[in-house]
Amino acid sequence: MPVSEFDLIRTYFNKPGLIPTQEQSARIPLGIGDDCALIDLPPEKLLAVSMDTLIADVHFPAKADPALIAQRALAVNLSDLAAMGAEPLAFTLALSLPKAEESWLQAFSLGLETLVQTYHCPLIGGDITKGSLSITIQVHGLLNKDEVMTRKGAKPGDLVYVSGELGSAGLALSLMSNGMSLDKPDTKELHVAYFQPEPRISLGQGCAGIASAAIDISDGLMADLGHIAKQSDVGIELDAKAIPIARAVKKIMGAMGDRSKGLNLALTAGDEYELAIIVAEDRREALQQTAVAINVPLTLIGRVVKGSRVKCLDNNGHEIEVKNLGYQHF
């Protein structure tokens, strides 16, 4: 029997746990079920919006656990809000599916619910269509008008920080692309890094008003810093030995005979969803206090300079040759 989009929405998406709570309804006077959803913005706030698509077998394995696909799709979008310092408000979902399979939709819906609850970011609308598996999400967040943190504010002399550790998600993708599974104890950390990246929402909000610029690492550390360099018209010099390479990556890459133990991966792998943060020297302490207060590791990895390139320097100040500078989309 054919299933209508409306049945699917009612059963799997228009339900408590996903839709706005009564308290959230003050900002969302109308959610799923009409021609539009409605957002009521506090007068002192801007609305930040970001849209990302994840395609099966391009951005995730089609056969992956639907709950993890859902979590990854929402997390990578929330990461864009984090990079602007915005507070999550709500999201819309365009889900394209080859067929309406009950168990898949049930798991996908539950996966979404976990993040909706964690980040207080309910579902307010979208579309379900028949097609090859892909997920487009738009997130909406709130930002103080006087605390906008873009990619344009970096100045020579500023310091470059990165949150967390790098390389795990990149290695996970590389192993999965080569047909390896990530279900061993040694690779569990990689699996979590890839499928359940933690959007740095609290850190992003904490940085707003302190940092000069920020970006989330979706294309690769050097490529993403390149966006900041370009938009701020500056150069960036990274200190190779300071780059925080994830423990599991060091171990596995070391065992594979990689002498720099994953440095190249940490510099270039996309999908990490840590934040790269640029801060003026005199705001350095405020930034560090913020990171300590919310318990997110932050590492000083370099400095903004005059110029236009992003370089990674070894102990002797020589530029390290980096292979595969970020993700090519086509």
Add this chain to the structure above:
Amino acid sequence: MPVSEFDLIRTYFNKPGLIPTQEQSARIPLGIGDDCALIDLPPEKLLAVSMDTLIADVHFPAKADPALIAQRALAVNLSDLAAMGAEPLAFTLALSLPKAEESWLQAFSLGLETLVQTYHCPLIGGDITKGSLSITIQVHGLLNKDEVMTRKGAKPGDLVYVSGELGSAGLALSLMSNGMSLDKPDTKELHVAYFQPEPRISLGQGCAGIASAAIDISDGLMADLGHIAKQSDVGIELDAKAIPIARAVKKIMGAMGDRSKGLNLALTAGDEYELAIIVAEDRREALQQTAVAINVPLTLIGRVVKGSRVKCLDNNGHEIEVKNLGYQHF
């Protein structure tokens, strides 16, 4: 040579004609090129958002002119703003493409530009990914807080109006699905109705504050009125002889031996993007004056009654059997 998403965005999307004008920048302090776009909402307004996906060979023929695909994708989204009475503000675009073909992208971009200019609705962000051809658009519009027009406000005794004429887009789809081309003079009207539907933005805005409820006809007149009936907890009775069937539909269906000359099609075909408007008897004149002022034909087609069903009645008040009640998505 591989092409990056950033090159494509720069060449085909981040350009004058598509992005906000200097005047529009007051409401859009940040557009394409950062982690998020930013929207600054006037305090007396709500933001209306709607998201729709169009999949190649489901919602449009993959081989169709890319300019027309672009126009249809944006128009069907704008139609949702029209149904809420919202003024277009901006849109985001998630474009999934099998390959980055210059001529296709050029035409697609120009197609978008036409509607961006007509409806003052610039592009502020999105995503381009490699995958099977599909287009997800989210539109954002402005609405006065005291003029929200939903699907819930219909009351027994209210009158039911529809804008324009019905059936052309449905017949176009049906003919194309059966391998027929629409390039003959007699079918040109159908081609335009399908690929270049005119979102009823002015009419929608004019209705806000007057109508009890409104919806755009994307699933089919009776199916969409069914959404209003359900959400308003009312029944609706349509007068078969009043349904405005498009001239081309009458002619072609008549020639095909359809004695009701396309009535069933006009009642059930989706993709029409006319507005169905419910209005209280005492606001009838205000609605008609609005329609005359903006020069949109409006036809009285029925009445809201107690009950829960949408029926179409013949001259003798007998219910007409309607086949294929709206589009089944899966």
